[in-house]
Amino acid sequence: MEATAxxxxxxxxxxxxDSDGEPTAQNTIQYQYIGAIQVGLDAMFADNxxxxxxxxxxxxxxxxxxxxxxxxxxxxVFGRPKGARGSYRQWEEDGVAPQVVFKITSPGATIAEMxxxxxxxxxxxxxxxxxxxxxxxxxxxxxxxxxSLRNAFFTDEWRSPLLGVTLKIExxxxxxVYRPNGERFLRPVELKAxxxxxxxxxxxxxxxxxxxxxxxxxxxxxxxxLGIDPEQING
Numbered sequence: 098m099e100a101t102a103x104x105x106x107x108x109x110x111x112x113x114x115d116s117d118g119e120p121t122a123q124n125t126i127q128y129q130y131i132g133a134i135q136v137g138l139d140a141m142f143a144d145n146x147x148x149x150x151x152x153x154x155x156x157x158x159x160x161x162x163x164x165x166x167x168x169x170x171x172x173x174v175f176g177r178p179k180g181a182r183g184s185y186r187q188w189e190e191d192g193v194a195p196q197v198v199f200k201i202t203s204p205g206a207t208i209a210e211m212x213x214x215x216x217x218x219x220x221x222x223x224x225x226x227x228x229x230x231x232x233x234x235x236x237x238x239x240x241x242x243x244x245s246l247r248n249a250f251f252t253d254e255w256r257s258p259l260l261g262v263t264l265k266i267e268x269x270x271x272x273x274v275y276r277p278n279g280e281r282f283l284r285p286v287e288l289k290a291x292x293x294x295x296x297x298x299x300x301x302x303x304x305x306x307x308x309x310x311x312x313x314x315x316x317x318x319x320x321x322x323l324g325i326d327p328e329q330i331n332g
Contacts, residue, residue, distance in 0.1 A: 111161055111163055112163060113155075113157050113163050113166075113184055113186060114155070114163070114184070115155065115183035115184045116155070117155060117166075117168050124203070124204065126231050127201045127202075127203055127231065129284040130201045130229065130231060130272065130284070131152055131153070131170050131171060131199075131201055132152070132284060133274065133282045133283060133284040134152075134170075134171045134199050134274060134282060135150060135151070135152035135171045136282075136283075137262075137274060137276070137282030137283070138150045138171070138173055138260070138262075141260075141262070141276060142173075146178055146179055147175065147176055147177065147178060148173065148174070148175055148177075148179070149172075149173070149174040149177040149178065149179055149180075149182075150171070150172070150173050150174075151169070151171070151172050151182070151185070152169075152170060152171045152172075153168065153169075153170065154168070154169055154172060154182070154184060154185055155167070155168050155169075155184040155185065156168075156169055156172065156184070156185045156187070156195060156221075157184060157185065157186045157187065158187045158194060158221040158222075159187070159188075160186070160187075160188040167214060167217050167218075169185075169195065169198050169199075169200075170198075170199050170200050170201050171198070171199035172185065172195040172197065172198050172199075173195065173196060173197040173198075173259075173260065174190070174193060174194075174195045174196060175193075175196055175259070176191075176193050177190050177191070177193055187221075194221055194222035194223060195223060196223065196224040196225065196259055197223070197224065197225045197226075197227075197257070197259055197260060198218055198223050198225070198226050198227070199227045199229070200214065200226070200227065200228045200229070201229050201231065202228065202229065202230045202231070202232075204232060211228065215228075215239065215246065218239075218246060219239075219245055219246040223241070223246065224240065224241045224259060225238070225239070225240050225241070225257060225258070225259055225260075226238070226239040226240075226246060227239075227257075227264065229272050231270075231272070233270065234266060234269065234270015234271065234272075235266070235270070236255070236264060236266050236272060238251065238255050238264075240258070253265060253266050254266070261276075261277040262274050262275060262276060262277065262282075263275040
């Protein structure tokens with residue numbers, strides 16, 4: 098009897114999947130923008146242990162409600178430690194909601210879908226929301242005014258109150274993000290090109306050092322043939 102009662106009272110475990118089964122990006126353009134923003138912000142806040150930056154992560158704002166969720170292209174959370182997470186479960190994060198969210202729209206995104214996302218972010222406490230459409234080169238900004246997100250008016254650039262970065266739409270519709278010091282966020286392909294260039298320079302330096310070593314060894318050998326101790330000369 099007691100075992101049966103306990104079984105009736107036991108609640109099934111609530112599962113919060115770490116993935117919604119969808120790819121990070123629908124195309125390479127979307128991926129490059131997501132990567133540039135996430136890597137750039139991560140580098141900006143690298144020395145601050147209480148700023149969590151993530152990309153392509155599910156956010157569960159309500160405990161016990163795994164159906165209430167949204168996948169964020171890029172999120173920034175102030176007041177939460179860095180570290181690995183499979184998903185962002187707000188009740189495990191002292192109730193702190195992501196303050197800044199970026200969305201790079203995919204070609205198949207509908208008006209209703211994007212409106213639904215904005216309503217979700219508004220309802221669950223996002224303070225700044227950025228929505229960039231690379232197909233038509235438009236950036237929409239929403240900031241929290243009192244209790245709700247409001248569409249912000251700007252011309253060709255916007256400075257984030259929370260992040261300090263400047264988002265600018267170029268004449269060709271490209272979104273460029275600048276650090277507070279004016280440096281531009283680089284896309285993954287550009288970061289790879291820089292890494293390849295640095296590796297090429299390092300390889301040239303290693304080859305130069307190896308040639309110098311071999312030349313010194315040949316010179317030392319020649320001096321020994323002449324009965325001269327290279328160590329005495331070096332001294």
